[in-house]
Amino acid sequence: MLKIKDLKVEIDGKQITNGLSLDVPAGEVHAIMGPNGAGKSTLSNALTGHPAYQVTGGTAELNGKNILALEPEERAAEGLFLSFQYPLEIPGVPTLTFLRTALNEQRKYRGEDELSVPQFMKAAKEAAKRLKIEDEMLKRPLNVGFSGGEKKRMEIFQMAMLEPKFMILDETDSGLDIDALRIVSDGVNYMRAPNRGMLVITHYQRLLDYIKPDKVHVLVDGKIVDTGGPELALELEKNGYDKYEALVS
Amino acid sequence: MSDIAILNELTKTEWGKKAREYIEKNGLPNKRVEFFHYTDLARALSDKIESPSGEVRSANLSADIIIHATQFGEIVSGASKDLQIDSVSKISGYDEDVTTILVQGLSKSSQRITLKAGKKARIAIQRGAGSRTAMHIIVENGAHLEIIEEQGADAGLSSGLMFAEIGENASLRRIMYADTFGAKDIRKSIVNVAKGGEFAGFSLMRGGELSRIETDVHLLGEGAKCNFNAAYLLKNAHNDITTTVYHHAPNCETKEMVRGIVGEGGNAVFQGKIQVERNAQKTSAVMEHRGIMLEDGGKINAKPSLEIYADDVECSHANTIGALDESALFYMQARGISQKSAKILLIKAFLSQVFDDLQYDDIREYAISRIENRLDEIVG
Ligand SMILES: Nc1ncnc2c1ncn2[C@@H]1O[C@H](COP(=O)(O)OP(=O)(O)OP(=O)(O)O)[C@@H](O)[C@H]1O
Ligand SMILES: [Mg+2]
Numbered sequence: 001m002l003k004i005k006d007l008k009v010e011i012d013g014k015q016i017t018n019g020l021s022l023d024v025p026a027g028e029v030h031a032i033m034g035p036n037g038a039g040k041s042t043l044s045n046a047l048t049g050h051p052a053y054q055v056t057g058g059t060a061e062l063n064g065k066n067i068l069a070l071e072p073e074e075r076a077a078e079g080l081f082l083s084f085q086y087p088l089e090i091p092g093v094p095t096l097t098f099l100r101t102a103l104n105e106q107r108k109y110r111g112e113d114e115l116s117v118p119q120f121m122k123a124a125k126e127a128a129k130r131l132k133i134e135d136e137m138l139k140r141p142l143n144v145g146f147s148g149g150e151k152k153r154m155e156i157f158q159m160a161m162l163e164p165k166f167m168i169l170d171e172t173d174s175g176l177d178i179d180a181l182r183i184v185s186d187g188v189n190y191m192r193a194p195n196r197g198m199l200v201i202t203h204y205q206r207l208l209d210y211i212k213p214d215k216v217h218v219l220v221d222g223k224i225v226d227t228g229g230p231e232l233a234l235e236l237e238k239n240g241y242d243k244y245e246a247l248v249s
Numbered sequence: 250m251s252d253i254a255i256l257n258e259l260t261k262t263e264w265g266k267k268a269r270e271y272i273e274k275n276g277l278p279n280k281r282v283e284f285f286h287y288t289d290l291a292r293a294l295s296d297k298i299e300s301p302s303g304e305v306r307s308a309n310l311s312a313d314i315i316i317h318a319t320q321f322g323e324i325v326s327g328a329s330k331d332l333q334i335d336s337v338s339k340i341s342g343y344d345e346d347v348t349t350i351l352v353q354g355l356s357k358s359s360q361r362i363t364l365k366a367g368k369k370a371r372i373a374i375q376r377g378a379g380s381r382t383a384m385h386i387i388v389e390n391g392a393h394l395e396i397i398e399e400q401g402a403d404a405g406l407s408s409g410l411m412f413a414e415i416g417e418n419a420s421l422r423r424i425m426y427a428d429t430f431g432a433k434d435i436r437k438s439i440v441n442v443a444k445g446g447e448f449a450g451f452s453l454m455r456g457g458e459l460s461r462i463e464t465d466v467h468l469l470g471e472g473a474k475c476n477f478n479a480a481y482l483l484k485n486a487h488n489d490i491t492t493t494v495y496h497h498a499p500n501c502e503t504k505e506m507v508r509g510i511v512g513e514g515g516n517a518v519f520q521g522k523i524q525v526e527r528n529a530q531k532t533s534a535v536m537e538h539r540g541i542m543l544e545d546g547g548k549i550n551a552k553p554s555l556e557i558y559a560d561d562v563e564c565s566h567a568n569t570i571g572a573l574d575e576s577a578l579f580y581m582q583a584r585g586i587s588q589k590s591a592k593i594l595l596i597k598a599f600l601s602q603v604f605d606d607l608q609y610d611d612i613r614e615y616a617i618s619r620i621e622n623r624l625d626e627i628v629g
Contacts, residue, residue: 049582049583050583051575051579071582071587072579072582072583073582073586073588075583076584077585084583087580088580090580090581091599092595092598092601093594097594098594099584101594102584102585105585106585109585158584
């Protein structure tokens, strides 16, 4: 499903990602853990096509398609979704207008019919109910004035509406209270499917109790330095990243 | 001086002659005159004036009086006992300056419109290419008048003088859509507001080879209000919004919001001045100008200023000129929205706020749809 080979990414001429390789097959959930500044968000942003992140080497394919050659909106329409570590506020643009535009532009790209307003509203109501999002929140301009946790929940709501094929969750758990963590995790698990893949970036093992990963990768200094099963997350929680930091420096 | 093309456009009337004498003696103001620094009238009006062409794109909103202003004069339909319209030779009652002398000199005759005390009415004015109007608007005490002006022109010079007197606790709401794409347009409005009265202006400027829109508002009586809003969307156009609000009395309020975007070849000018006279205590005034430059160029010159002679006032102004928020654009693209649609959504949201105070939805929606289809042409 998502195949990354020897990926190198620079920001402002500074190399952050140093030959990262990763393979997430369809139907699997992989977790990425790693110290602050290791390059986890850099990987997410580069895959999504942020213009400030320059890919200087390597490849990334989604279902056999080279996504690095596509515009960000084309990557989205191909099924890639990033739940941002820091979701943005879009003043003046109502949440549902924004989402309907996104959904219909994606559908147009894929040669599908536009969703009518009633169809869209029905889907929005269902997803909002599942994620315990108040109608009032949907009426506001996107994320404007939302708390950190509300913004994260809104990311998952968008994900539910856009039904992507591959999802990257960049620290979606940070900022969520205990109840919200459960609700959001349920929402994420609801989307697990044999034809979907997922990359979950987190600092805390606790999220992985809710969203059970097939594999856990350790990202240090811009590359994957270790891979294991769910038990690796428990071990990291206990011992930290010392042994890997020593290795790369 | 007789080589100035504008002289040929002045009417043979007494006020046309006055304008001719004035221009022959003083010339038209050029960019060395501070008030015209960003819009050099002398230069703009020296060249040959093209003959007028182009149509008004009208929403044909219903109105109590409809005025079709053409290059040959005005055609008026629908007056009543409460809302009277008369042809008069010339308007007077305000302080003359170079712009008033010029626009008065371009018009053949004037219309005087009176809305009787306590009444409510709407006037629609469709301003065609080459129209040269002069209007004296009287809104008697407690009356509420709305004027919707739609203007369309591709070539030629149009002009307009409006002298409005708003009575006690009366209001005038003026909505102006200007599509003067390849044409020139010089406008002057003088608005006097009596005690407890209100002037509210909403303008949408979508282009023009040269537009100079001057508005002077005099808040004359206690508790008078001015609510001035304008949005501009410019590509290969020069648009100048120059507004001066004078606070002559205590407890008056001014709220100004001007926002716009410029693309390739767009040149925006905003000169906003609020002058608070010595006895205008408890004045409350806020003025905001925000401009966005699209990546393919254009220019914005904004000069907001406050001149305050009273000591117990609350006045503020804000002025920003910048580009679209790149990270917001990326966020939207990451959700599958094309860059062009993302820009349009952001700009539409940004400009629509200029019309937030329009109570009636149909007018607001209409303004927003006009913003939208112009954006489609401007945003690359
Ligand atoms: N716009 C930028 N300009 C310069 N350096 C940047 C920029 N963005 C990120 N970096 C640097 O790149 C490195 C990797 O950052 P990144 O955000 O990918 O870390 P991360 O692994 O996601 O960390 P965290 O766990 O704190 O979210 C850091 O050293 C960071 O300072
Ligand atoms: Mg990060």
